[in-house]
Amino acid sequence: MSEPIVWLTIFVLSIFVGIEVISKVSSTLHTPLMSGANAIHGIILLGAILVTGTTSNNVALAVGLVAIVLAAVNMVGGFVVTDRMLQMFVRKPVKKTASTDGAGETK
């Protein structure tokens, strides 16, 4: 198999996997899912590191460092914010009389 075909194969199969794994998502989780997917494409950070770390041109280095900052914001911020959202979906251990203790947490 020639190399472009290998890449094409990975690409096409990934499309199907990408659709298949989220096809049963409930609308409740649309926001966290979008946010989580958003964090995953922050993996461009890896690309930014590779390009920046192998350049010997100063302008390219500067541009590369900007790309690293942006990509790190995307990746780290994305995962942290998704986790913050999902924390709220975790069922608290038997939480019944919420009206009294909830008031203190309204901040």
Added chain:
Amino acid sequence: MPTWVQLVFLACGVCFILALKGLSGPKTARNGNLLGAAGAVVACAVPFFWRDLNLQHVPLILAAILVGTIGGVYGARKVQMTQMPQMVALFNGVGGGAAALVALLELQEHGEFFDWFPLAATAFTVVVGSVSFAGSVVTFAKLQELMTSRPVVFPGLPVAFGGSFVAAVVLSVMLVNEPQMWIGIVLGLLGLVIGLLLVLPVGGADVPIVISLLNAFTGLTVAAGGYVLSNTVLLIAGTLVGASGTFLTLLMANAMGRSVANILFGALKGGSTLGGGEVSDRPVKSAGPEDIAILLGYAERVIVVPGYGLAVAQAQHTLRELVDVLIARGTHVDYAIHPVAGRMPGHMNVLLAEAQVPYEQLIEMDEINSEFKQTDVVLVVGANDVVNPAARTTPSAPIYGMPILNADEAKQVVFLKRSMRPGFAGIENELLFEPSTTLLFGDAKETLGKVLAAVKAL
């Protein structure tokens, strides 16, 4: 590329697949997200342990990562849940921008050795990454209300958009023929213009769909970038996000009864996402908190319809207290959740979960819509468009065709509203003028507090 590197990348790709899988179920979502994060961290650590790569500028790179990490964590922790959509938009935009820069750098370093296909992928990455960046910034500005959330249309816009698009295609062909840096830079600038022109005409209510679409764009950008860099994990991760993001966008558009093309280009074709936005002076029936308390206190079946206004007023906790008191009085109360309540699909669930509303009380639209007929009081707090019957009756309305909550079928409807201003879609709600509707004006938190006190006193 050494075998161990390729194996690590493969493992990280699997992490991302499992992460998305996990994120689509409520029980597994959090672990899924953490698994994705672990995969991403491991993948990004590889270059530092990859001897033959001979990575230069390590201290600078680590410093840049640190800066980005601090910025990301700060933003992610500080953001209020109501502002989540614009935060996601911003994170998405910077990712797209980073991908465009990476492709430009690769063009500069290795462009002359590239075949036509990697060059085409480079052009794609630069243009679409820039589109995603500029589009997300405009989206952020719209949602953060740094600019108007109405559609912005000017006479030459379709021509300008078409022109930039054609220019981008022509320049991409030129770049494939002759890999020159200036063409890449111009492509990036054109991408910024296209992104700007793409999102400006989109009306506020449709912005969430655009966020999702731009998210998918960035995914595809990263995938193309992965091909340019011959990096499997970028290709896999980017494609996964691109495919699932596109699918999610279609799901959301479906939930709103709109097509993606209509959302993007509706305003260009004749202002269909434009609403009047003026304040009506038609007579309405309004009442005080005590009257509403009596209505609620003696109802057997109450459905609460929460909207974005609830979250803006930070009234989720007071609302939950009120519902708890009503339930203690023996009233059957549920929350009816429209799929696009809030400003992003599922946003309302996040906001109510934050206020510790039990998951079981949140009922999705399809399940609860048949129950409105037997409902004594529907309490609409800070919502408008999702109960607007115009979606069923008025073909000219921008929200026409969107499935809505059948609040108008209930015996009584109570609207908690700040003013008579129309909702996010900018259209008047006929339901407000029905004889069965009562309005309670004021800040949602304050008025809910008064209603709560009055119900307790009953």
